[in-house]
Amino acid sequence: MSPWFWISVLAELAILPIYFLSLEHTKLQQKYGLEKGNKIGDALGLISGWGFFLFLFGIWLSPQPRFTIPILQELSFIIPIIDFPIPLVHLIVFVPIIVVVLWIALKGVAEVTLKVAETHRAEKVVTTGIYSVIRHPQYLGSLLAHLAISILLSALYSLLLTPLLIVYIYLIAWKEEKELVKEFGQEYEEYQGRVPMFIPKLRK
Numbered sequence: 134m135s136p137w138f139w140i141s142v143l144a145e146l147a148i149l150p151i152y153f154l155s156l157e158h159t160k161l162q163q164k165y166g167l168e169k170g171n172k173i174g175d176a177l178g179l180i181s182g183w184g185f186f187l188f189l190f191g192i193w194l195s196p197q198p199r200f201t202i203p204i205l206q207e208l209s210f211i212i213p214i215i216d217f218p219i220p221l222v223h224l225i226v227f228v229p230i231i232v233v234v235l236w237i238a239l240k241g242v243a244e245v246t247l248k249v250a251e252t253h254r255a256e257k258v259v260t261t262g263i264y265s266v267i268r269h270p271q272y273l274g275s276l277l278a279h280l281a282i283s284i285l286l287s288a289l290y291s292l293l294l295t296p297l298l299i300v301y302i303y304l305i306a307w308k309e310e311k312e313l314v315k316e317f318g319q320e321y322e323e324y325q326g327r328v329p330m331f332i333p334k335l336r337k
Contacts, residue, residue: 138290141191145301148188152181152305155253156312171254178252189279192291199287202226223284230281237263237274253309258317258324266333268324269306273331276302306330 154161155177162170204222240263242250249255250271263270279298283291310330313321 135196137191138195138197141188141195142294145185145188145192148181148184149301149304151177152185152253153308155181156305156309158254158312159315174254175252178254182251182253185275189275192294193279193282193286193288195290197288197290200289200292201287202284219285220287223287227281227285230277230284234274234278234281237270237277241270241274255313255316258313258320260324260328265328268310268328268330272302272306 155174158170158174161174164170165173201220202222244259244262244264245255267273276295276298279291280295282288283295310321310325314325
C-alpha cells in the first residue's frame with residue numbers, strides 16, 4: 134500500500150482536533166477576548182477546512198488498487214495527457230452525484246456566505262433554503278463528493294474508507310451543533326427539532 138495513502142489518512146485524522154478547536158468560538162473569545170478570539174478561530178477554521186479537502190485529495194489520488202463496476206467493463210474514457218482510463222460506467226455514476234454535490238455546495242454557501250463556510254463561525258441561525266431541509270448540507274456534499282470521486286478514479290482504498298469518513302463528518306457536525314447550542318441556545322435547539330441533520334424528511 135502506498136505510503137501517501139496512509140500519510141493522507143493520518144493527516145486527515147490529525148487535523149480533527151484543530152477542526153474541533155475552530156468551532157469553540159465561545160471558549161476562544163473567553164480566553165483571548167472577542168476580537169483576538171475570533172481571529173484565532175477564523176484562522177483555525179481556514180486551516181482545518183482547507184486541510185480537510187487537501188488531505189481528501191491525497192486519499193483520492195494516492196496509488197492504490199483499482200476496482201471496476203462489473204458492467205460494460207470493456208468501455209472506458211481515457212483522460213488525455215496522463216493517459217488514465219476511467220471505466221465508462223464509473224463516469225456515468227459520477228456525473229449525477231457530482232451535479233448534486235455542486236448544487237448542495239452552491240446552495241449551502243449562498244445561504245451562509247463563503248466567509249462563514251470557511252471560518253466555521255456562524256453569525257446567526259440560518260433556516261432558509263437548503264438549511265430548511267437539512268442542517269449540514271456542506272458536510273453531506275463532502276461525503277457525496279468523496280463517493281463520486283472514489284468511483285470516478287476507481288480508488289478502492291478510498292472507497293473502503295467511506296464508513297470512517299461518515300463517522301468523521303458526523304463527529305464534526307456533532308461538535309459544531311454542541312457549540313451552536315452554546316451560542317444560540319433555544320433558537321438552535323428548536324431548529325434541531327424541526328430539521329434533520331443529513332437526510333431530508335420525505336414530505337407528506
